[in-house]
Amino acid sequence: MQIVTTHKNTDFDAFASTVAATVLYPGTIAVLPKSANPNVKAFLSIHKNMLSIYTSDEIDMNQVNHLIVVDVNRWDRLDGMEKLKQKQGLEISLWDHHLNDGDIEANWKCREDMGANITLMIRKMREKNETLTPMLATLFLIGLYEDTGNLRFPSTKAEDAHAAAYLLEQFADLNVLNSFLRQPYGEKQKNILFEMLKTAERTSVNGYNISFSKMDIEGHVGSLSVVIQMYREIMNVEAAFGIFSNKGQNRCMVIGRSSLDSLDIGTIMRALGGGGHPGAGSAMLKTTDPDAVEAMITDLIQGNQQASVQIGDIMSFPVITVSPDTKMQEVAMILREKGCTGVPVIEGEKIIGIISRRDFRKVRKDSALNAPVKAFMSKNIITIEPGRSPMQAARLMVKHDVGRLPVVENGRVIGIITRSDAMNYFYDLLPNR
Incomplete structure (x- = not known):
């Protein structure tokens, strides 16, 4: 006997992938966990006569010789x-x-970074020229859209979009899709969101704008993930975490949402015993101390940041510099020959200014080109440490309208990062070093 199963608190991508396995492996029995998201349960309720779904209690595990996960x-x-x-x-x-x-430990595996798991399985279906019914195409598209945020999450890949197009060609029904992706949002959820906003605070963790909300809840409250997504959007932060304590059950539900791929919610939640994706995830903890949970998440974000690409990895060095007494005419020649838009002005080992092409607009007469650079340099110096992130550098450049940031360590300039360096990183254009 061969069976296929997926994770607890089954979402649509997991559910769709489970059903997809029964297509790719004929004769496979689909075994779903008892806990599934409300919209998945609703879909199952309506389509129960079209899908053959079992629970683990209904399976004789002694007869299973092939497990598909x-x-x-x-x-x-x-x-x-x-x-x-x-x-x-x-x-x-x-x-x-x-x-x-x-x-x-699998005998065979297909593991690949993709926006949705169902995309990997659709690839195989297309290779095998499988024919899909409109119902299956719709289910698979719901799973794909849910896990990629309608192809908007940063984790979305081009193949996800190709898979979505293929499913639409197989007559996936967008009206049905919309009815199940629109999760229930009622009076209870509205009240929770209102209470969260009343005590809302923003904080910065390693340059990320984050909001934590901690609440006590009683009993089961559905669609909290929808509440957290709305909360993040209203607060206009890059990540939001809802920490919901249920003292009666001595446990704590944590739900996170992020708009940045670099702030991977899934990685954070897996460290807490849960799971998810870069943009969304959740975990259930056996504790009712929300402050301790917030501290753990903060530590994990700091740890993730330290393990990611830092300014020191992408900065340019050695740095071309000039002294404060260098003549403007000589600076113009350096900028032209080196292809720079600006350079730091160094006195001893200390940075005292920045001179850029923009500063040459202050030169009104040709004779001023013989003046020292200290007469025209910008003294409003914005620097950054090598351990900071490219995102933090980009924010500083936008905030202060500067095109470059000297990288300073122990008071010394050790490198420089420009707008081009930051953009090259974000668009994966960095050369291999």
Whole structure:
């Protein structure tokens, strides 16, 4: 017997991938966790006669010789699969678009960074010339759109868009899609959002604009992910975290949303025992101390930032500099010959100014070209440390309307980062060093 399963709190990408496996592996039994997102449950309720779905309780695990796992790579996120974890001779196939380390050792796997897991499986279907019904095409497109934010999340790849086009060609129904992607937002969710906004605060963690909201809740409250997304958009921050404490159950639900690929919510949530993607994720913790949870998330963000690309990795060096007594005519020649738009002015080892092409607009007479650079340089010096991020550099340039930032360490200029350096990084144009 071969079965396919996915992670707990099943979302549409996981659900769609589970059903897709029954297409790619004929005779496979789809086994869903008991916990699924409300919109997935609604879809199942309406389409139950068109889909053959089981729970782990209905499967004789002793008969299973092939396990297919989709959209997850950890045993502890599967439901009711404990017997299979230690089973000798079990064949395991894995489909996962997360590249984080897991503990499921598969005989065969397809793991690739992609906006949605279903995209990987659609690729295989197209290779095999599988024919899809409009219902299946619609389900797969719902999964794809949900995990890529309608192709808007930074994690979205070109192949996700191609897969979406293919599913539309297979007559995926956008009206049905819209009805299930529009998650319920009622009076309870509205009240929670209102309470969150009343105590809303912004903070900065390693240059990221973040908002944490901590609330006590009782019982089950659905669609909190929708609330957090709305909260992030209203607060106009790059990431938002909702920390919901349920003291009656002695646990804490954490939901995060991010608009930046570099601030990977999925990585943070996996460290807390949950899961997700760069733009969205959640975790359930056995604690009711929201301050401790916030501190953990802050530490994780700082850790992620330290492990990512830093200014020291992309800055230009050695730095072309001039002294304060250098004549403007000589500076003009340096800028022209070196192809620079500006250079730091150094006295001893200390930076005292910046001279740029823009400053030459102050030169009204030709005779002024014989004047020292200190007469025309900008003394409003904005610098950055080598351990900061490219995003922080870009923000400083925009905020202060400057085209370059000297990189300073222990009071000395060790490099320089320009607008071009920052943009090259963001658009992956950096040469291999």
